[in-house]
Amino acid sequence: MDALIIIDVQNDFCTGGALAVPGSEEVVPRINAVSSNFALTAATQDWHPPGHISFASAHGETPGKTIGLPSGPQMLWPDHCVQGSPGADFHPELNLKPVSLIIRKGTRPKMDSYSAFLENDHSTSTGLAACLKSLGVTKVFLCGLATDYCVYFSAMDAVAAGFETAVIENAVRGVNIPEGSITAAVETMKKNSIQFVKL
Numbered sequence: 001m002d003a004l005i006i007i008d009v010q011n012d013f014c015t016g017g018a019l020a021v022p023g024s025e026e027v028v029p030r031i032n033a034v035s036s037n038f039a040l041t042a043a044t045q046d047w048h049p050p051g052h053i054s055f056a057s058a059h060g061e062t063p064g065k066t067i068g069l070p071s072g073p074q075m076l077w078p079d080h081c082v083q084g085s086p087g088a089d090f091h092p093e094l095n096l097k098p099v100s101l102i103i104r105k106g107t108r109p110k111m112d113s114y115s116a117f118l119e120n121d122h123s124t125s126t127g128l129a130a131c132l133k134s135l136g137v138t139k140v141f142l143c144g145l146a147t148d149y150c151v152y153f154s155a156m157d158a159v160a161a162g163f164e165t166a167v168i169e170n171a172v173r174g175v176n177i178p179e180g181s182i183t184a185a186v187e188t189m190k191k192n193s194i195q196f197v198k199l
């Protein structure tokens with residue numbers, strides 16, 4: 001059984017948002033065109049408390065800097081996707097009708113979570129893998145934002161959790177910070193038997 005997982009198609013990652021991903025809106029009509037065709041469609045929301053550890057402002061730093069945390073290196077971002085804020089809402093044109101499961105991540109004040117499956121310590125589960133397995137899902141198709149962060153880590157964790165995994169290449173966009181990170185992420189995903197498909 002196939003599932004579509006729509007990653008972080010939220011206002012703060014779109015034009016005018018706090019952490020705008022170039023070309024982000026272009027994924028919305030692509031996703032809307034296919035999201036009713038899956039046995040299960042899930043969506044994620046980056047959902048940070050105010051003062052989250054991934055926010056540069058919480059450390060008196062500028063976005064783009066990397067700091068060391070117990071869970072590993074942490075890139076610092078502008079304040080984004082604060083729980084309950086308009087920036088954390090789904091893009092207004094994303095069709096949510098086919099979405100039956102919404103996973104919110106990055107909710108712990110002191111840990112970030114790029115992946116839909118595991119938080120950034122690579123061991124704390126969001127519950128998504130068990131949920132998909134209990135529903136009979138064997139293959140996941142990933143789309144959304146951002147290719148080099150949340151899509152990348154979700155895809156790698158999906159493979160590790162035993163799902164056949166595909167990225168819908170015409171329905172993802174990346175931040176490309178640092179420069180070259182989209183290319184590097186795509187290469188690594190391909191090396192890890194993640195398929196790239198156009199839908």
Ligand code: VGL
Nearest residue numbers: 008046077145146149150
């Ligand atoms: C993301 C940076 C910070 C993402 C989330 O959705 O890819 N990127 N938080």
Ligand code: ZN
Nearest residue numbers: 046054081106
């Ligand atoms: Zn975030």
